[in-house]
Amino acid sequence: MQNVLNALRALEEVAARQPIGVADLARAMDLPKSSVQRSLVTLHEAGWIRPTAQAPTRWLVTTKALHVGRAATGELGLRDIAVPVMEELRRRTDETVHLAVPEAGKIVLIERLETSKAVRIILPLGQNLPPHASANGKAVLAASPAETVEHYLTEGLARFTDASITDPDLLRAELAEIRARGYATNSGEWRPDVSAVAAAVTPLGGSPVASISINVPTSRLTDESRSAYGIAVCEAARTVGEALGRAGGA
Template sequence: MQNVLNALRALEEVAARQPIGVADLARAMELPKSSVQRALVTLHTAGWIRQAAGTPTRWMVTAKALHVGRSATGELNLRDIAVPVMEELRRQTDETVHLAVPEGGRIVLIERLETSQPVRIILPLGQNLPAHASANGKAILAASTTETVENYMAEGLSRFTGTSITDPGCLRAELAEIRARGYATNSGEWRDDVSAVAAAVIGEAGTPVASISINVPTSRMTDASRAAFGAAVREAAQRVGKLLGSTSGG
């Protein structure tokens, strides 16, 4: 029984910290390396984790683990449609591409396709993103109803960095700009080292069901790349929205 519990704990920790090596995992779980190694071998054999590309001593969850979670939350169809478009976007930009969904007033990251570049942005799947301080969140807010936006702002706008938007009037103005250009930007508003562009995926009912983003280290984001990435992510989100509508329509 203890071996099973160790394996399940290891799976949770890998999902939260991926990619992660045995030593770091052992410290996080406060277990001997030998126990953690056995748990990883079990998970790998069962197909729940895989070795990270280019770093065989570090581990990541596989699509098998993601499939179970998404089946429980109804996100599988969205992911199946979005991932091929996201793959094309990653090939086009060679930057990390994220898929996030609104869930109970939160913005939750559900998929990540990584860049091949050595300096990259790694956020754990399941990460909650602040709606007013992330590109994914602002894209979804901009496509939401006025009531949704006002209810969100009524709870207060937390400051995360020196560039976070904490004034409701400033946020309303930015959301209007996002609607006009079709994509949102984030220049270190949640984390200083993270910049991004994102566009909302509009579902059949005309409401935002997800957002797609390109995430870049702030040091690598320029005005020119921001505009190019914005146009690309806007087109990708529109494609996913159309595909969702055609699928729903039978």
């Protein structure tokens, strides 16, 4: 019981003093550093706190606390549900994680959690992503009704790089593959230096309301990591979709 109380106290102190290191936290709690360190490890493994990118390690509260608070009051939206899941995805991969939504025929980036690595993908919130040349976009298209895809094709497929898909039949075939494996990939199809793996968020198996992606420099995406990230984003998207379905049916 005391370990649980220490962890809860540590969470409250981190929230009040963030970012904070273990030595300062131990002084604030009047506890041995070893006890505080155990509490921090527990909170980190549970997704409540995360370390800053700079040394020495200092700690920040994640958005999981916000998610739990919103759940307690019944105020759940897409971001509230998705961000804690995205936090866990970033923790597992240490790569940048994006949340995007379909909006008026476009795919719009609405949330970004960044990697701690020096070489990273940085896109501004509000960025429009091309549906046929981004992993987020292709994930959404693949989960959309056939008429939505055909309407998009009538507008023409712009070429952004040599890897862009501009042939409608090739895009249809690509979307069929995405449906079969559950996730979409982008290997420099929009910008040569940007690659990603994404899965659509579809509450109760309906139309896609969002997509979640892991985004990496093209040079860092291997066949092995692409497959592993695909499994991870499918799991994350399914978790968010199921939670949205429960919230909508509550």
